[in-house]
Amino acid sequence: MANLKELRTRITSVGSTMQITSAMKMVSAAKLKKAQDAITQMRPYADKLQDILVNISATLDPTEGAYGEQRDVKKVLLIVITSNKGLCGAFNTNVIKQAKRLADNYTKQGVSVSILAIGKKGRDTLKKDGYQVDADHIDIFKELRPEEVGAIALGVMEQFLNREVDRVDMVYNQFKNAASQNLMTEQFLPIKPVENVDASNLGDYIYEPGQKEILETLIPQTLKTQLLKGMLDSFASEHGARMTTMHKATDNAKEIRDDLKLEYNKARQAAITNEILEIVGGADALG
Amino acid sequence: MILEIITPNKAIYNGEAKAVQLPGKDGLFQILDNHAPIIAALKKGSIKLELKAPLSGKIQPELQKISDTVYSIDVLGGMVEMNNNVITVLAD
Numbered sequence: 336m337a338n339l340k341e342l343r344t345r346i347t348s349v350g351s352t353m354q355i356t357s358a359m360k361m362v363s364a365a366k367l368k369k370a371q372d373a374i375t376q377m378r379p380y381a382d383k384l385q386d387i388l389v390n391i392s393a394t395l396d397p398t399e400g401a402y403g404e405q406r407d408v409k410k411v412l413l414i415v416i417t418s419n420k421g422l423c424g425a426f427n428t429n430v431i432k433q434a435k436r437l438a439d440n441y442t443k444q445g446v447s448v449s450i451l452a453i454g455k456k457g458r459d460t461l462k463k464d465g466y467q468v469d470a471d472h473i474d475i476f477k478e479l480r481p482e483e484v485g486a487i488a489l490g491v492m493e494q495f496l497n498r499e500v501d502r503v504d505m506v507y508n509q510f511k512n513a514a515s516q517n518l519m520t521e522q523f524l525p526i527k528p529v530e531n532v533d534a535s536n537l538g539d540y541i542y543e544p545g546q547k548e549i550l551e552t553l554i555p556q557t558l559k560t561q562l563l564k565g566m567l568d569s570f571a572s573e574h575g576a577r578m579t580t581m582h583k584a585t586d587n588a589k590e591i592r593d594d595l596k597l598e599y600n601k602a603r604q605a606a607i608t609n610e611i612l613e614i615v616g617g618a619d620a621l622g
Numbered sequence: 623m624i625l626e627i628i629t630p631n632k633a634i635y636n637g638e639a640k641a642v643q644l645p646g647k648d649g650l651f652q653i654l655d656n657h658a659p660i661i662a663a664l665k666k667g668s669i670k671l672e673l674k675a676p677l678s679g680k681i682q683p684e685l686q687k688i689s690d691t692v693y694s695i696d697v698l699g700g701m702v703e704m705n706n707n708v709i710t711v712l713a714d
Contacts, residue, residue, distance in 0.1 A: 377631070380628045544662075
C-alpha cells in the first residue's frame with residue numbers, strides 16, 4: 336500500500352507546519368504584550384501634550400503657524416506604515432489597498448503623490464505596482480526608539496515647510512485589541528485645528544517664554560508624538576494580527592492532521608484485514 | 623507638591639517633591655511648592671529634583687543620584703506644566 340506511506344509523510348509535514356505556526360503564535364503573543372505596554376506607557380505623554388495644546392489654542396490658533404498653512408495641494412506625501420514580515424493575515428494588504436486608493440484618487444485630481452514607506456511589505460508591494468516610493472524606513476521596527484521616529488517626523492515637517500509637499504497623510508493600523516485593528520487614515524500636515532475647546536475649565540497659566548514660542552515647540556512635538564503613536568499602534572496591531580492568524584492556522588492544521596490520521600488508520604485497518612484474509616485463505620487452502 | 627516626569631517611553635518619576643529645577647528656553651528656573659500655574663518650554667539640559675524623603679524601592683536608571691534626596695536627569699527638551707500643585711514634565 337503506497338498510499339499508507341504517502342499519508343504518513345503528509346501527517347508529519349502537517350504536524351511540523353503546526354509546530355511552526357503555534358511557535359509563531361506564541362512569539363507574537365509575547366511581543367504583543369511588550370508592544371501593548373509601549374502604547375499604554377506613551378498614552379499619558381500624548382494626552383498631556385494634547386491638554387497643553389488645547390490650553391494654548393483657547394487663546395491662540397495653532398493653525399496660524401507655518402505647520403497649519405493650507406495650500407493648494409499639488410503634491411501629497413503618503414506615510415504608509417506596514418510591517419517588515421508577512422504571515423499576519425490581511426494586516427498589510429488592508430493598508431496597502433487603502434494607500435493605493437488614496438494615491439489613485441489624488442492622481443485623478445492631478446496631484447502628484449509620493450510615498451514614504453515605513454515597513455518592508457508596503458515598500459516592496461507599492462514599488463512593484465509602480466507607485467513612487469521616495470523614501471523608506473525599514474530598520475526602524477527593530478527597535479522602535481522615539482528619537483529615530485522623531486527624526487523621520489522632522490524630515491517630513493521640513494519637506495512641508497520647504498513647500499516640497501503640500502499635504503501629508505498617514506495610513507496605518509490602529510490597535511484596538513489583539514483580535515482586531517482599525518485601518519486609519521489621518522491628516523498629518525497641515526495640522527488640523529483643535530476641536531471642542533472648552534475655555535471654562537482652563538487654568539490661568541503663566542507662559543514661559545511666551546505662548547507663541549511654546550506653540551512653536553509644542554507643534555513639532557505633537558507631530559512627532561502622532562507619528563510615534565501611529566507606529567506603536569501599527570507594531571502592536573501587527574503582532575495582534577499575526578497572533579490571530581497563526582492561531583487560526585494552527586487550528587486548521589490540526590483539523591487537517593486529524594482528518595489525515597483518520598484516513599491513515601482506515602487504510603491501515605484495511606491493510607491488516609487484507610493480510611488476515613490472505614493468511615486465512617492460505618490456511619484454508621492447506622487444510 | 624506632586625511631580626510627574628513622563629517621556630514617550632515611560633514614566634520616570636511620580637511622587638512628592640520639594641523643588642524642581644528646570645532648563646527653560648530662557649534659562650534655568652526653579653519651581654517650588656504652590657507655584658502659580660505655568661506652562662514652559664524646556665531646552666536641552668538637566669532637570670534637578672529635590673525630594674522630601676530619600677528615594678526607596680526601584681529607581682529608574684535615568685535618574686542620577688546626587689545625594690539622598692537630590693536627583694538629576696538629562697533631557698533633550700520638552701514641556702512643563704504646573705497646575706493645582708501638580709507638576710508634569712514632558713521630557714524627551
